[in-house]
Amino acid sequence: MTTTETAIASAEAHSAHNYHPLPVVVATAEGAWMTDVEGRRYLDLLAGYSALNFGHGNRRLIDAARAQLERVTLTSRAFHHDRFADFCTQLAELCGMETVLPMNTGAEAVETAVKTARKWGYRVKGVPDGMAKIIVAAGNFHGRTTTVVSFSTDPEARADYGPYTPGFEIVPYGDLAALDAAMTGNTVAVLLEPIQGEAGVLVPPPGYLAGVRELTRRRNVLFVADEIQSGLGRTGRTFALEHEGVVPDMYLLGKALGGGVVPVSAVVSSAAVLGVFRPGEHGSTFGGNPLACAVALEVIAMLRTGEFQERAAELGDHLHRELGLLAGGDAVTAVRGRGLWAGIDIAPRLGTGREISEKLMDRGVLVKDTHGSTIRIAPPLVISKEDLDWGLDQLREVLRG
Known part of the structure; x- marks a missing residue:
């Protein structure tokens, strides 16, 4: 068994099954990226359900915590x-x-x-x-x-x-x-x-x-x-x-x-x-x-400072423009959201939201499904436009089947 498989098997054996996580085992993270126990990097487009708005390991926040710990x-x-x-x-x-x-x-x-x-x-x-x-x-x-x-x-x-x-x-x-x-x-x-x-x-x-x-x-x-x-x-x-x-x-x-x-x-x-x-x-x-x-x-x-709100507004406009080009086609039935937050309804013929999330995971992008056919995108507000576009490219490839 791989390190990932061993960790998942142990978690399945010894923790209550009140969650159904994607089969990835994160070891480190920085900014909008996470790295698993095998060394593979993933773009985080969930941000801990908005708990990580300022990214993983934000230096200002880590420094504040470290100083207070002492x-x-x-x-x-x-x-x-x-x-x-x-x-x-x-x-x-x-x-x-x-x-x-x-x-x-x-x-x-x-x-x-x-x-x-x-x-x-x-x-x-x-x-x-x-x-x-x-x-x-x-x-x-x-x-x-x-x-x-x-x-x-x-x-x-x-x-x-x-x-x-x-x-x-x-x-x-x-x-x-x-x-x-x-x-x-x-x-x-x-x-x-x-x-x-x-x-x-x-x-x-x-x-x-x-x-x-x-x-x-x-x-x-x-x-x-x-x-x-x-x-x-x-x-x-x-x-x-x-x-x-x-x-x-x-x-x-x-x-x-x-x-x-x-x-x-x-x-x-x-x-x-x-x-x-x-x-x-x-x-x-x-x-x-x-x-x-x-x-x-x-x-x-x-x-x-307003910089994070401004960034979410600007990148959010870009995100919704790009997602809007997908909506109404034969792959995406609807897109909703505001700022750096979007819900995307996937055509059932392409699979469930869980299946789409797993396919994105295989391409190095982490999202999460909800209510069957919907996936959510909510990246850290510190994500770069280049990384966001790369993540959207992976979504387009998955939707092409």
Whole structure:
């Protein structure tokens, strides 16, 4: 057996099969490239589902982490530490908000948002105890905790995990009339992805997000934007909502906030909303730890320059022009996305999304499939135009059969 085969066999034998990874075993990575245990290089067009927006081994982020490792990595929230205030202040400023509640993973941020919205509903809006409702969109992906899968419409994410958490109503994504009809006096929040990632990089109709903002404001309902995948430069703006000039009541951030170095997530909102919490009512041992804050502070500093957003916008325009030439033919039935993020629907006759991903892997390009016939492209924002074009060339060759 090869080194790759041995590693995969061991993983299959000793780890739960909750993922179905492509048969590649990565050993090192830099920028937009990864190298496997056999020494073969691959162009990374997934970027850890946007966790690696700034590329593998980004020197600024590694240096920030290394410096903090030598000082202190964890205190718990039982004590203050010297990176926490700067992290909260600077992230709030980046978001145009006032208050930050740090966690670790994206799913934790979503769970925190659910708790926040419900507590706000009871303490501020005056919703009767136990009656709070949160509206979500069909096709959503907000994580895999028991509460989050309770409002998933994906059978793979939801099946066999009941009894499910009540208090959620699902409406079609992009349908303002359905959203309006679903709202009642007990509605405390609307929780949406500005672009649905796992669903296949679905961009809502023009004006939809602005309409959601208007509806929620008029009905005294919190607009909670899950920008865990779409935020922090991916779409060519710091936040995907900026494309419609929308500011929500609450941002949910994760993935790229930790720079692919450590898990960092956060709920960012107004003091009035996050002020519903009192000591002991919510928390996390590792949330806002010194190492996480040090890395996230460097991420925030990098985003402040605007260079990554500009790069994602320019290369994203190029990416979508090139993919647009493929759409509507006999190989690609549709292309969607914004910035350096695209969902590509492959004609079924060419194979499943998984099969196309495996063929691209054989040509040195790594992508990931979703929902049968769709593949996603989301390269690190540091990718060069030449490398992106090379990756697109490999896709064209695969689609030629």
